[in-house]
Amino acid sequence: MTHYDLVIIGTGSGNTILDDRFEGWRVAIVEEGAYGGTCLNRGCIPSKMYVVPATIAHDAADEGPRLGLRTSYDGADWRAMRDRVFGRIDPLARQGHEYRVGQSHVDAIDGRARFTGARALVVSREGETDLELTADHVLIAVGSRPVVPDVPGLDAVPYETSDTVMRLDALPARIGVVGGGYVGSEFANVFASLGTQVVQVDSAPRLIDNHDREVADHFTELAGRRWDLRLDAGLEKVERTDSGSITMHLGDGSRAEVDVLLLAVGRTPNADLLDLDGSGSGVEVDDAGRVVVDEHQRTTADGVWALGDVSSPQPLKHVANQDARVVQHNLLNPDGLRVSDHRFVPSAVFASPQVAAVGLTEEQAREQGLDLAVGRSHYADTAHGWAMETDDRCHFAKVLADRATGRLVGAHLIGPQASVLVQPLIQAMSFDQPVVGLARGMYWIHPALSEVVETALLALEEELVGEKP
Numbered sequence: 001m002t003h004y005d006l007v008i009i010g011t012g013s014g015n016t017i018l019d020d021r022f023e024g025w026r027v028a029i030v031e032e033g034a035y036g037g038t039c040l041n042r043g044c045i046p047s048k049m050y051v052v053p054a055t056i057a058h059d060a061a062d063e064g065p066r067l068g069l070r071t072s073y074d075g076a077d078w079r080a081m082r083d084r085v086f087g088r089i090d091p092l093a094r095q096g097h098e099y100r101v102g103q104s105h106v107d108a109i110d111g112r113a114r115f116t117g118a119r120a121l122v123v124s125r126e127g128e129t130d131l132e133l134t135a136d137h138v139l140i141a142v143g144s145r146p147v148v149p150d151v152p153g154l155d156a157v158p159y160e161t162s163d164t165v166m167r168l169d170a171l172p173a174r175i176g177v178v179g180g181g182y183v184g185s186e187f188a189n190v191f192a193s194l195g196t197q198v199v200q201v202d203s204a205p206r207l208i209d210n211h212d213r214e215v216a217d218h219f220t221e222l223a224g225r226r227w228d229l230r231l232d233a234g235l236e237k238v239e240r241t242d243s244g245s246i247t248m249h250l251g252d253g254s255r256a257e258v259d260v261l262l263l264a265v266g267r268t269p270n271a272d273l274l275d276l277d278g279s280g281s282g283v284e285v286d287d288a289g290r291v292v293v294d295e296h297q298r299t300t301a302d303g304v305w306a307l308g309d310v311s312s313p314q315p316l317k318h319v320a321n322q323d324a325r326v327v328q329h330n331l332l333n334p335d336g337l338r339v340s341d342h343r344f345v346p347s348a349v350f351a352s353p354q355v356a357a358v359g360l361t362e363e364q365a366r367e368q369g370l371d372l373a374v375g376r377s378h379y380a381d382t383a384h385g386w387a388m389e390t391d392d393r394c395h396f397a398k399v400l401a402d403r404a405t406g407r408l409v410g411a412h413l414i415g416p417q418a419s420v421l422v423q424p425l426i427q428a429m430s431f432d433q434p435v436v437g438l439a440r441g442m443y444w445i446h447p448a449l450s451e452v453v454e455t456a457l458l459a460l461e462e463e464l465v466g467e468k469p
């Protein structure tokens with residue numbers, strides 16, 4: 001039994017805590033997989049490394065010719081793409097591990113941790129004896145994993161999740177993507193852009209259904225022009241065909257035959273693998289399986305902290321990172337605890353087109369009974385958007401304000417660079433800036449795409465005040 005000042009379980013955002021201020025601490029960091037966690041190894045980073053070439057392929061095939069260029073897309077060297085992605089990522093994960101192994105105040109333990117009591121853990125290690133640890137502080141940073149739905153036949157066919165699909169040996173000719181959320185939509189876009197025939201299935205009536213209805217409807221319409229969408233249709237059954245392909249039987253009575261099946265129906269927190277309940281750890285878990293934390297990222301057990309996907313209803317890397325900064329500060333400053341700010345968590349879908357959002361959707365704002373003002377602008381209404389001649393009906397920004405406070409309550413964009421354009425709107429909400437004056441109070445570079453945001457804000461101000469700003 002070894003006692004530590006701090007035990008960290010999980011090296012995603014959990015690994016970012018340990019800077020030089022912890023040099024006087026005796027620390028153990030426990031990881032059962034690759035250093036860097038989901039984002040680095042099988043999430044944000046590799047997926048966006050596929051989005052980059054996929055966007056070039058899509059633009060060469062669809063955008064170039066529209067603008068008078070003789071461009072076309074002739075196919076992908078999938079293995080070269082895959083090896084570029086993991087040839088860069090895998091060494092980073094190894095270096096992260098080596099770095100911790102080389103630190104004298106840190107024990108980097110490879111294995112799976114679970115609780116055995118209050119701030120007491122056991123780590124199971126492959127081929128080695130279990131290690132028992134106790135600590136003054138324990139940080140639960142174990143993330144989440146893909147959900148595998150209970151579908152008849154799934155035990156008899158091969159399937160992929162986001163953990164595995166990026167390491168395929170070949171670009172599939174046909175892929176069935178189950179799920180129309182972030183993961184499903186981003187991968188459907190990548191594979192469709194690279195020339196794979198995509199069938200995307202969702203039990204919801206539209207893709208990215210948690211986004212503003214108008215945005216989700218337009219995103220769905222644009223996706224439906226590029227690949228086969230089967231909405232309002234769950235996956236009912238799967239079967240292996242004689243030729244080795246997979247038949248998907250869908251809730252709407254239709255079928256689809258594919259070579260690769262990708263399951264992207266959501267993620268579940270890894271809290272259930274920690275024996276939190278049975279061990280008497282004192283760490284409570286909510287009905288959704290998330291570790292319960294307070295505003296300081298403290299769990300219900302003394303000295304036990306949690307961050308990121310295992311405790312957050314918004315499983316996003318920028319949330320895990322900000323949680324980590326709060327935990328880091330609070331471990332070092334027990335008498336001056338910081339509070340996690342989860343008020344305005346933005347998100348983006350990295351596809352063609354992009355989608356970005358922060359705050360309430362129009363539906364949520366109306367349900368809450370807010371006296372709502374809405375400002376809109378289409379990309380085509382601005383010089384740069386007009387020059388790009390993007391889809392002038394489907395690419396737009398929509399900003400929402402509460403008339404009672406004169407403040408933004410939500411912002412929704414669909415179109416090129418939406419994930420970048422949304423940033424001044426996140427800033428305005430985070431710093432509680434009034435809508436009146438937001439557009440005219442500063443310069444907006446002409447003719448940059450940021451004029452999409454300026455124009456939407458001008459429309460919103462006019463709505464709020466009743467005259468042109």
Ligand SMILES: Cc1cc2nc3c(=O)[nH]c(=O)nc-3n(C[C@H](O)[C@H](O)[C@H](O)COP(=O)(O)OP(=O)(O)OC[C@H]3O[C@@H](n4cnc5c(N)ncnc54)[C@H](O)[C@@H]3O)c2cc1C
Nearest residue numbers: 010012013032037038039043044113143308309315316317
């Ligand atoms: C395909 C995909 C794309 C994504 N793209 C984006 C994006 O563009 N933007 C964005 O903001 N977010 C994105 N995300 C979400 C993002 O990856 C996660 O929110 C983030 O990585 C969570 O960080 P974390 O530190 O909470 O957990 P993780 O990074 O998952 O780290 C948890 C670590 O704990 C380890 N572990 C688990 N249990 C144990 C145990 N019992 N003992 C020892 N070790 C254990 C795991 O091996 C893992 O390394 C994406 C996710 C996926 C799947």
Ligand SMILES: NC(=O)c1ccc[n+]([C@@H]2O[C@H](COP(=O)([O-])OP(=O)(O)OC[C@H]3O[C@@H](n4cnc5c(N)ncnc54)[C@H](O)[C@@H]3O)[C@@H](O)[C@H]2O)c1
Nearest residue numbers: 179180181182183184202203204234235264265266315348
């Ligand atoms: N760009 C990003 O920020 C990004 C990218 C990827 C993942 N992520 C994170 O990962 C999380 C998980 O993403 P995800 O796409 O797996 O989950 P999700 O919750 O976003 O979407 C899951 C989708 O699967 C559908 N679904 C569920 N069961 C089904 C079934 N049996 N048949 C058909 N459809 C079914 C749901 O209706 C939903 O549309 C996201 O919440 C997000 O926080 C973020």
